[in-house]
Amino acid sequence: MNGRLERLEFHAMGTACAAAVTMTPADQPSARRAGAAARGEVAACERVLSRFDPDSDLSRLNAAAGRWTPVDQRLLDALELALRAREETGGRFDPTVLPALVAAGYDRSFEQLVTRTPRRAEGWHAGSSIEVDRDAAQARLEAGAAVDLGGIGKGYAAGRALVAMRDAWPRLAGALVDLGGDIAVWGRPPEGGPWRIAVADPLVAGRAAATLAIRSGGVATSGRNVRRFGPGASLHHLIDPATGEPAGPGPVAVTVVAPEPAEAEAHATALAMMTAHDAAAHVASHPQLSALYVEHDGHMLRLGTLPVTERHILVRAA
């Protein structure tokens, strides 16, 4: 196929985003339609899932904790994905960790956090209940609880955007959505073969640690190499639900490949709080996952079915 990759870049969900499609020059109108559909879907997800927008469905749900609240189907979807991820990760991923995150000092933009001293959330406990009523399009949180859909919301939006592109252009040959590193791919790139996804080296800015080759699925990375704050930059934004405080020993970063980007994001968050031994056991018990676990000394561990040649890794997500 003598095609090329048409790429639409935009800003949403607090990060740089891109939607790309495989196309020929004759496909220009369809490609633009698909790009617009992706951008529109990401914007719709942000309006529903943002915890920083007081008018979002998520903010209304948090403010009304303890009462049934009518919400958009997208929030119901994301809550169900988060609940399933909490169960699959044994609680290492917990969407109700928000009060502990805020208590740790992450209640404002990163730039204002650098000198803050953390404290523990009083009365907070992990695993607060979340109820979803699909028929009535409503949800209810445990009184006093609050939800942060953080990264899993981005992953969910990436998956939704990919579906929106395929709906807008039924003959679409291949597409990629990148929401600040949460990536969903489907079909084939212009040159054929799998999509090539670089994994940023968490220890050397601007360098790739590895390249993944993926035909369909989602990719996400979590870690503690960015967004550090507190005295001496000793803290990070990963809250361990087991303690309610910034997570202890773990990798500098971990990249997960899964059939869906939201699933990849949730498991990446969980793996980022695990020792290498526990992470290997977790991936082994979830055959749909594979991961690249980067330790603080730069050593990389392949978890799951990742065939690796030096720094080039081939992964099949689905």
Place this chain on the structure above:
Amino acid sequence: MQRVWTVVLSVWAMLAVVTVLAWTHRPAPLASQAAPQTVVVKGANGKQQILTIQPSAAHATTSTSAVVR
């Protein structure tokens, strides 16, 4: 009249120099960096095989997620 011709020749000379400099310092075409390359490999039995080598550039990069707004 001679002064006019001198000015015209000077302008033409300057344009020629600028053209030469622009030609010799033109950027490399970007398209060729992303295009697949075809190579012919001769096997041990003398049989030739045509291989397509994909460029190493990635379509996207994953990195530690920023916190969602």
